[in-house]
Amino acid sequence: MAFRKDKLSRAAHIKRNTHGTSNEISFSVLDAAKMTMDERHGEARRIQQLGKIDLFTGEQEPDYQVLSFSGREGEVLRGAAGVEKAAPSQSPQSGADAVADIPLAQPSVAVGSNGSIAFGDSRSYEYEVARKKAVRRFKRGMRAAAVVAVVAVVAVCVAFGVQGVLAQRSAFDATIRTVISDIEVSDSSLVPLNEVLSDPTAEKAEESAVSAKQSAEASKKALEQAQGNLEEAKGKAASSDDAEVATQAQRDIDARKDMLTSGLAVLEELDGALSAFTSLEEAWNLVEESDSSARSAASLVSQASDEALEKAAELMRESIAKLGESSSKVEEAAAACPEADLSLVREFVSLRTEALGFELEAVEAVIDGNTQEARTLQSQYEEAEEKARQKASEISDVKAPVLSAYKSSAAESIERYEEARSKVAVADEYLRDYAAGDLK
Numbered sequence: 001m002a003f004r005k006d007k008l009s010r011a012a013h014i015k016r017n018t019h020g021t022s023n024e025i026s027f028s029v030l031d032a033a034k035m036t037m038d039e040r041h042g043e044a045r046r047i048q049q050l051g052k053i054d055l056f057t058g059e060q061e062p063d064y065q066v067l068s069f070s071g072r073e074g075e076v077l078r079g080a081a082g083v084e085k086a087a088p089s090q091s092p093q094s095g096a097d098a099v100a101d102i103p104l105a106q107p108s109v110a111v112g113s114n115g116s117i118a119f120g121d122s123r124s125y126e127y128e129v130a131r132k133k134a135v136r137r138f139k140r141g142m143r144a145a146a147v148v149a150v151v152a153v154v155a156v157c158v159a160f161g162v163q164g165v166l167a168q169r170s171a172f173d174a175t176i177r178t179v180i181s182d183i184e185v186s187d188s189s190l191v192p193l194n195e196v197l198s199d200p201t202a203e204k205a206e207e208s209a210v211s212a213k214q215s216a217e218a219s220k221k222a223l224e225q226a227q228g229n230l231e232e233a234k235g236k237a238a239s240s241d242d243a244e245v246a247t248q249a250q251r252d253i254d255a256r257k258d259m260l261t262s263g264l265a266v267l268e269e270l271d272g273a274l275s276a277f278t279s280l281e282e283a284w285n286l287v288e289e290s291d292s293s294a295r296s297a298a299s300l301v302s303q304a305s306d307e308a309l310e311k312a313a314e315l316m317r318e319s320i321a322k323l324g325e326s327s328s329k330v331e332e333a334a335a336a337c338p339e340a341d342l343s344l345v346r347e348f349v350s351l352r353t354e355a356l357g358f359e360l361e362a363v364e365a366v367i368d369g370n371t372q373e374a375r376t377l378q379s380q381y382e383e384a385e386e387k388a389r390q391k392a393s394e395i396s397d398v399k400a401p402v403l404s405a406y407k408s409s410a411a412e413s414i415e416r417y418e419e420a421r422s423k424v425a426v427a428d429e430y431l432r433d434y435a436a437g438d439l440k
Contacts, residue, residue, distance in 0.1 A: 183431070197267075255420045272406075280342075297359070324353070345395065
């Protein structure tokens with residue numbers, strides 16, 4: 001490369017100052033060409049033509065000074081003419097500017113008063129590149145540090161937020177479990193109430209009704225307490241799942257209140273029916289006892305002895321007496337539930353009593369030796385017995401007329417109770433799953 005430059009210089013007759021001949025090139029022409037090359041390579045900022053050399057005199061103006069890029073405070077700047085000047089004091093540098101003080105190379109530039117410039121170190125370009133790289137590294141480090149700081153702040157905020165949500169969730173869970181416990185207390189009345197209303201004709205239905213009435217007030221208080229605790233739980237709900245649990249608990253409480261209110265109203269209608277059920281059950285038991293005595297009497301008549309006939313007549317009288325008691329119980333049932341149609345039961349008892357009366361008279365006729373009259377009375381007995389048998393076949397359930405009357409009179413309350421019970425069943429299932437942890 002050096003050889004090429006020297007060859008070009010000799011071929012072009014390069015001189016410092018041209019004398020105007022056509023085959024000589026001055027330095028001023030070379031400077032202009034160099035500037036053009038530098039600008040094409042993006043280095044116009046590093047090397048700029050601040051002054052020029054006089055083309056006619058060949059003399060360079062001496063009034064210039066040498067500037068040092070080292071940036072050291074108090075360094076003496078020496079001009080080309082030998083005049084020393086003190087460098088202006090600089091304030092301490094910080095941040096990205098401080099990175100520029102890198103001891104790579106200390107190039108100097110000679111600047112004349114007329115704006116000319118001369119470089120004293122060929123490594124000034126590498127120095128500038130290194131400085132800018134250092135600045136970029138510093139800025140990248142600062143940005144990374146800022147990102148880390150932001151992430152740390154966000155993480156702390158999230159941690160505190162999660163902790164707060166967990167605490168709120170725990171408070172909600174504790175309160176809603178108290179609500180569930182209060183709801184369960186209301187079962188003391190609702191369970192026996194449901195038992196009696198599900199099967200009013202059951203053997204212990206009347207006992208269950210009494211238990212439901214006695215515990216009704218306690219159930220009402222438990223539901224009111226559950227409502228108060230639920231209001232507190234609603235304020236602690238931390239998610240849509242919590243809100244759904246609170247909603248289901250509210251539905252359960254409301255449905256249970258409706259169930260209790262409508263159920264007690266049904267019991268009011270059921271009171272008479274329950275009493276009628278008891279009377280009719282007793283009446284039918286007496287009919288069965290009467291039938292047993294009549295059968296025993298008939299077996300004795302077949303023996304045809306006087307002693308046997310007397311015993312048979314006595315049993316017949318007991319059987320008829322029991323039917324009388326049964327008839328009284330039927331009338332008690334009719335009084336307890338006037339809406340019930342007990343005509344079939346009445347007719348059956350009446351026909352059965354009439355038939356056994358003919359049977360008793362026939363036995364007494366045999367005892368008196370009046371055989372012909374005994375045969376006539378026996379025929380009347382058989383005819384009355386057949387009528388009683390037919391009427392008995394029409395009675396599927398002795399309590400059915402009372403049950404039908406009760407359902408008809410309490411239809412509205414029963415419908416409301418059944419609807420409330422269905423809602424309670426759905427809400428109870430949801431709350432049981434929550435209490436068991438299946439919904440968490």
